[in-house]
Amino acid sequence: MKARLPYIIGFVLLVAAEVCIGVFYFNFFIRAYIGDVIVVWVLYCLFRSFVPKKFSSYGVALGILAFSFAVEFLQKLRIADVLGIENQFLRIIIGTSYAAEDLLCYAAGTAVTILEIFIFRKLARRSSK
Template sequence: MKFQFSLKYLLLTIFIFLVEVLIATKLSNVFFVRAYLGDVIVVMLLYTFVKSFVKVNDQKLILGILIFSFLVEFAQYFNIAEKLGFRPGSLMYIVIGNSFSWIDNLCYAAGCLILYIFIKVTNNDRLTSTPNL
């Protein structure tokens, strides 16, 4: 792991964050999008955020994000946001979450799998492509 700033990943982070805000605010009526797609995308947001500042092994990062996501979800089971003193409706209460769901864990896993496949495919394309002469 090495600290290294990446404007590309920071811009991707901002874009994905704006998509998440759009999902939470404007697409809350669309059940599938609000309930599932946001959880699939949030692991990608975490990935791009970390990659904005740190050069790290992709597989280890994706696994770490999956474990972190599971831990946060299981903490919701124990009402961690309330125990930490966050009031319902506050930003941190919303970020941490307030209701445990097994489906959320499946969404996090799906997001990590999609991210893993995307990284593998794009890295293989870079390794196997021949330079233009």
């Protein structure tokens, strides 16, 4: 549990940031792009909060990227409408509009995650010497 605590804290803080972005609508760039970058970090922290370390950190990051792309492509197919989802909260979670730019934001979020993993491992190796 101790090893997962940073991920739980990160998840809570990042979700709070996402809610603030959604509720207070800072500006178009932050809501449309930065929010999509952050959502990758939210998913990574959520996954790492529950899943043991035996899974590769890089693999988890790339898996979340694939999941994000799949959700975006399902939005292009208007999956919420196809499934007949009327609940507004679920429609927000699933998403109702496709944007190719979102794919770039997910890739950017994944790149930052991978860079963070790389740096953390380098620092951990350096401190263990």
